[in-house]
Amino acid sequence: xxxxxxxxxxxxxxxxxxxxxxxxxxxxxxxxxxxxxxxxxxxxxxxxxxxxxxxxxxxxxxxxxxxxxxxxxxxxxxxxxxxxxxxxxxxxxxxxxxxxxxxxxxxxxxxxxxxxxxxxxxxxxxxxxxxxxxxxxxxxxxxxxxxxxxxxxxxxxxxxxxxxxxxxxxxxxxxxxxxxxxxxxxxxxxxxxxxxxxxxxxxxxxxxxxxxxxxxxxxxxxxxxxxxxxxxxxxxxxxxxxxxxxxxxxxxxxxxxxxxxxxxxxxxxxxxxxxxxxxxxxxxxxxxxxxxxxxxxxxxxxxxxxxxxxxxxxxxxxxxxxxxxxxxxxxxxxxxxxxxxxxxxxxxxxxxxxxxxxxxxxxxxxxxxxxxxxxxxxxxxxxxxxxxxxxxxxxxxxxxxxxxxxxxxxxxxxxxxxxxxxxxxx
RNA sequence: GGAGAGGUGGCUGAGUGGUUGAAAGCGGCGGUCUUGAAAACCGUUAUGGACCGUAAGGUUCAUCUAGAGUUCGAAUCUCUACCUCUCCGCCA
Numbered sequence: 001x002x003x004x005x006x007x008x009x010x011x012x013x014x015x016x017x018x019x020x021x022x023x024x025x026x027x028x029x030x031x032x033x034x035x036x037x038x039x040x041x042x043x044x045x046x047x048x049x050x051x052x053x054x055x056x057x058x059x060x061x062x063x064x065x066x067x068x069x070x071x072x073x074x075x076x077x078x079x080x081x082x083x084x085x086x087x088x089x090x091x092x093x094x095x096x097x098x099x100x101x102x103x104x105x106x107x108x109x110x111x112x113x114x115x116x117x118x119x120x121x122x123x124x125x126x127x128x129x130x131x132x133x134x135x136x137x138x139x140x141x142x143x144x145x146x147x148x149x150x151x152x153x154x155x156x157x158x159x160x161x162x163x164x165x166x167x168x169x170x171x172x173x174x175x176x177x178x179x180x181x182x183x184x185x186x187x188x189x190x191x192x193x194x195x196x197x198x199x200x201x202x203x204x205x206x207x208x209x210x211x212x213x214x215x216x217x218x219x220x221x222x223x224x225x226x227x228x229x230x231x232x233x234x235x236x237x238x239x240x241x242x243x244x245x246x247x248x249x250x251x252x253x254x255x256x257x258x259x260x261x262x263x264x265x266x267x268x269x270x271x272x273x274x275x276x277x278x279x280x281x282x283x284x285x286x287x288x289x290x291x292x293x294x295x296x297x298x299x300x301x302x303x304x305x306x307x308x309x310x311x312x313x314x315x316x317x318x319x320x321x322x323x324x325x326x327x328x329x330x331x332x333x334x335x336x337x338x339x340x341x342x343x344x345x346x347x348x349x350x351x352x353x354x355x356x357x358x359x360x361x362x363x364x365x366x367x368x369x370x371x372x373x374x375x376x377x378x379x380x381x382x383x384x385x386x387x388x389x390x391x392x393x394x395x396x397x398x399x400x401x402x403x404x405x406x407x408x409x410x411x412x413x414x415x416x417x418x419x420x421x422x423x424x425x426x
Numbered sequence: 427g428g429a430g431a432g433g434u435g436g437c438u439g440a441g442u443g444g445u446u447g448a449a450a451g452c453g454g455c456g457g458u459c460u461u462g463a464a465a466a467c468c469g470u471u472a473u474g475g476a477c478c479g480u481a482a483g484g485u486u487c488a489u490c491u492a493g494a495g496u497u498c499g500a501a502u503c504u505c506u507a508c509c510u511c512u513c514c515g516c517c518a
Contacts, residue, residue, distance in 0.1 A: 005475090039476075046476065046487045053487085056499050060444045069498080076498040200508095243436055243473095245454095366473095368436065372455060374473075 001362045002104055004097070008035060017107040020114045020323035031100045038093045045086040052079055102211060106358040108323040109295075109332040119322035123334070126306065127315030130341055134401045138342035139392040140273040142399055143169060146423035149274070161263070161277050163388075168421040172394070172407070173281060175414035176387055177256045180283040180308055184384055188304045190254035190285060195234035197257060198225045203237040206363030208329030208355075218260050227260035231284035232381045236359060239288060243374060244367040250289040250297060254384065257282065274388045275347065281387040287380040288365065291357065294378035295332075298354040302334045305350040305384045312408050314393045315339040317346060331356045334382075338389065342396035347389045352382030 007014050011032060018026055055076050062069040113119045143149035148169025154162040165173050184190040201224050204210040209217060209229060218227040228234055235255050244251065259282050274280075285304060289297045302318065309316045319335040326333055330353035337346035357376035360366070367377045398406045405421040412419060 042487085043476070049487060050485095052498080057445065059498060063444070073498040080498065245436080368454080370455095372471075374436090 001102060001358060002107070003361065004035060004101060007101075007104070008032065013107060014104065017105070017323075020108055021105055021326060022116065022324045023105065026100065026104055031097065034093055034097050034100075038090060038097065041086055041090050041093070045083065045090065048079055048083050048086065052076065052083065055079070102205075102362075105326075105328045106331050106355065108326055109354070109356075111320075112326065112332050113320065113322040115322045115324055117322060117325040120325055120335075121320045121322070123318045123320050125315075125317040126310060127313065127339075129315050129339060130397055132341065132401075136341045136396060136399060137403075138273070139340070139395040142342070142395045142403070142405060143273075145403055146405065146421055148172070148421065148423070151273070159278075162279060163274065163277055168415075168418075168423075169391075171415055172411070172421070173387060173391065175411045176390060176394075177281055177283050178414050179411055180384060181254060181256055183308065183311070184254040184283070184285060184304065188252070188254075188307070190252040190304075193231075193235055193238070193253045193255040195228075195231060195238070195255055195257060197228050197234075197260075199228055199234050199237065200225055203233055203240065203363075206240050207233050207236050207359050208327075208362060209233060212328055215264050216262050218262055228257060229261050230259050230282060230381075230383075231255040231257040232286060235284065235286040236365075236379055236381065237363060239365045239377075240363040242365060244288060244365070244377060246290060246367050246369045249367060249377065250287055250293060253286045255284050255286070257284070259386075274392050275343075277388055283384050283387070285352075285382050285384040288367075288377045289380065290367065290369075291375070291378050294354050294356060294380060297378075298332065298334075298352065298380055301380055301382045302336070302352045305336055305352055305382050308385050308390075309336065309338055309349065309393075311410055312390070312394060314349075314390070314397055316349070327351075327353065329353075329355050329358050331358070336383075336385065338393040340389075340392050340396045342399070343392070347392060348386075349389045349393065350383040350385040353380060355379045355381075 002014065007028075011028060015028055018024070018028070055072060059069045059072050059076075062072065108114070113121050137145075140151070144151075146168070148165065148167050150164040150166055154164040157164070181192055185192050198220070201210060204217065204226050209226075213229075217229060220226070234257075235253050238253070239251075258279055260279050263276055263278060285301055287297050287301060306316070306318070316336050316338045319337060321333045321335060333351060333353040335348050336350035336352070338349040339345075340347050356378050359379045360376040365377050365379065366374050368374050394408070395405055398408065400406060400420075404423070407415055407419055407421065
């Protein structure tokens with residue numbers, strides 16, 4: 001959420017940001033008019049309240065002198081009525097202002113290219129595309145022939161775009177997130193968190209998923225709880241309504257969770273296989289940092305995610321997202337796209353964002369500086385990395401002519417020393 | 427699910443209708459002392475908004491989980507919601 005005062009003082013900056021994001025359903029002038037109206041009421045209201053407070057002090061004094069304050073009290077009744085009236089008016093305005101304010105996205109950072117997604121900029125590329133002396137299969141063919149993912153039965157027991165991992169598929173998945181968590185905690189300095197997969201409305205609002213994306217979330221019927229679309233939500237909200245200490249920053253968390261997304265409206269695109277599923281595993285990285293450090297921390301965060309792909313030797317490119325492709329709460333975002341030779345596609349495997357104080361303001365996450373002043377922290381997060389699509393990249397990059405899949409050396413200890421997936425192992 | 431207790435500042439915790447924005451302690455900051463540190467002592471220390479001022483600062487309003495109500499006046503009384511704790515029940 002942006003600061004209303006900031007919007008008031010920088011309305012042109014906000015207007016440009018909305019245009020850059022190609023958002024046209026925000027009535028900025030309407031908001032400013034409402035704000036103006038509210039401030040006039042507030043001024044009047046505060047004057048009256050001041051009068052009230054003075055009069056109340058006088059009544060107290062009269063009572064102490066054991067006299068009768070009857071006249072004063074009668075006079076105060078009229079003022080109290082006026083105050084009531086104004087309070088009602090302000091209370092009518094507040095939700096109107098709030099409903100616009102909460103839908104205004106974050107301002108893109110100056111380094112973010114302005115424009116539609118075709119303005120996304122590749123900032124670097126790592127690794128060599130693998131060449132095969134046979135026609136590489138896609139992950140669906142591989143998974144089915146090795147019997148490590150059961151697409152059909154997943155549809156039976158739940159519905160379309162769910163998957164069942166089995167045998168070495170399930171084992172590899174488990175190895176992957178264990179390995180990633182170990183790298184991030186032991187080598188990158190993150191603290192491991194295993195949060196709830198259900199969160200309340202305040203948490204979803206705090207990180208910016210609500211109210212805008214409610215139709216993309218799974219919601220419980222009997223409680224006002226949501227299935228998390230990413231560990232970002234519970235982990236960032238860990239410090240909601242808290243005042244952290246500057247000397248404790250940066251705080252770095254990593255968490256493995258399942259992620260649940262309805263993907264409403266995205267049917268027809270990438271619906272086969274593992275690319276777009278309603279439930280997938282992800283290891284997430286979350287940072288709470290001082291404003292001064294946040295852009296350096298973003299670069300480090302991207303580096304931490306890249307490290308995983310480098311270890312797996314998966315070729316990837318780093319994409320700086322243009323303003324039109326930026327998620328609601330983020331100021332700047334890098335996507336990591338890993339190459340999947342079987343599909344001959346670059347797949348988004350990680351997304352690393354700096355939210356500056358946008359989430360912190362919504363979720364009220366602050367820190368006390370060494371000078372004693374309290375201010376909003378900056379929050380960041382990134383996937384480190386998303387498992388389903390990493391699984392695609394691994395299966396397709398590590399496949400052999402014989403139809404087996406080699407297990408990257410670093411993962412072998414996590415799979416009991418096993419070196420390859422042959423399909424014969426139960 | 428049943429019964430009871432409770433939600434107060436960065437933290438612990440006092441306060442049950444009238445200078446209480448809120449005692450005390452801890453923590454933080456500044457200082458005295460010290461070669462330095464600790465200890466001790468002294469001082470200081472909520473957050474947000476509006477207005478005035480170049481600024482230092484000043485004036486003022488709000489905020490004791492949230493919302494509604496009673497009252498001239500609410501941290502304090504009433505109602506509702508949410509949350510926490512204790513005991514009982516159920517349960518992996």
